[in-house]
Amino acid sequence: MNPREVAALIAYVVKLDPRLALDDQAAAAERLAQWCDLLSDVPAQASGWDAARVARDYIARNPYRIQPSDVSRPWHTHKADVMGRHVGTFEPTAHPEINPDDETGNAFVAALRAERQAVAAGQQPPVTHRAITSGPPAQQVERRLAALGSYMPPTVRQALAEFRPQRAARxxxxxxxxxxxxxxxxxxxxxxxxxxxxxPRMAPGSDAIGFRPMKAPHPTRVDDAAAYHTAAQEQETAA
Ligand SMILES: [Zn+2]
Structure with missing residues (x-):
């Protein structure tokens, strides 16, 4: 939080708990400086996080005067929780800056690091995967992964994912x-x-029409795939 945000937060908590009001200008300035220091690494708002809401909840539930640590501690807990859920993989299509021909992988590592920092700072929600481990859905997952043909260890596959965005997406x-x-x-x-x-792609200088692959499927295909998926799921459940 920057000093302006901290001042707004203090004004808000004073409104909720008038005991926090300070008549003395010097004391108020000292408190502002102290809160600014202790909350400098806590955002006012982030994905799934709102410092004002945390302060309000604290005041609603506690008889004690709120301290900066009553805001910073929940932030660090929230951050750790978010990072625990973040699996550290991302949509390759969301990273057009990565050149698939760059074999050093530097751009990939940089993007991964930037993403982790964004998640940690709450600027981006974590990427999580639903774990499907049992029942008919698990069998279907097995079947689909087998149909895609996978002879590589998962770690190798993950490392190669950036070079095969379409395959990785599937x-x-x-x-x-x-x-x-x-x-x-x-x-x-x-x-x-x-x-x-x-x-379709027109070749300049000739009448030939070529095709270029699209990143996103046509909407009708998405609908058809959803229907196909539901039918396959029902079949799996019935089997
Ligand atoms: Zn199509």
């Missing part, structure tokens, strides 16, 4: 048991199963 969907548009053909652009949707 594995992620299969592992989370979510519909995968590439499981069905696209009735709009006629892309077959396993191939991305495509958009």
């Amino acid at each position: 594995e992620r969907l299969a592992a989370a048991n979510l519909p995968d548009p590439l499981d069905v053909p696209c009735t709009w652009c006629k892309a077959p199963v396993g191939r991305p949707c495509r958009a």
Whole structure:
């Protein structure tokens, strides 16, 4: 929090608990400086975090005068909790700055580090995966991952994920048991199963029309995949 945010927070808590009011200007300035120091690494607002709300909850539940640590301690707990849930993988499509041909992996490591920092600072929600470990959904996950053909150890696969964004995206969907548009053909652009949707591309200087793969599938294919997924799920449950 910057000094302005800290001053706003102090004004807010004084309103909720008038015992905190200080008549003495010097004492008020000293308190502001102290709170600024102790809350400099605590954001006013972040993903799933609101310092004013934490202060209000504290005052509502405690007979004691609120201290800066009553805000900073919950922040560090919140941060640790968020980092515990963050798995440290991200959508390759969200990182166009990464050049897939860069074999040093420096850009990848930098992006991963930036993402961790953003999550830790609460500027970005954590990336979590639903763990599916038992029951018919687990069997379906197994079946789908097997169908994608996986002979690599998971660690190697993870390391290679950035170089194969489409493949990685499919594995992620299969592992989370979510519909995968590439499981069905696209009735709009006629892309077959396993191939991305495509958009026509005019070649300059010739009449030939080529196709370029699209990052996102056509909406109709997404709908079809959802229906396919539901049907497969029901079949699995019935089996
Ligand atoms: Zn399509």
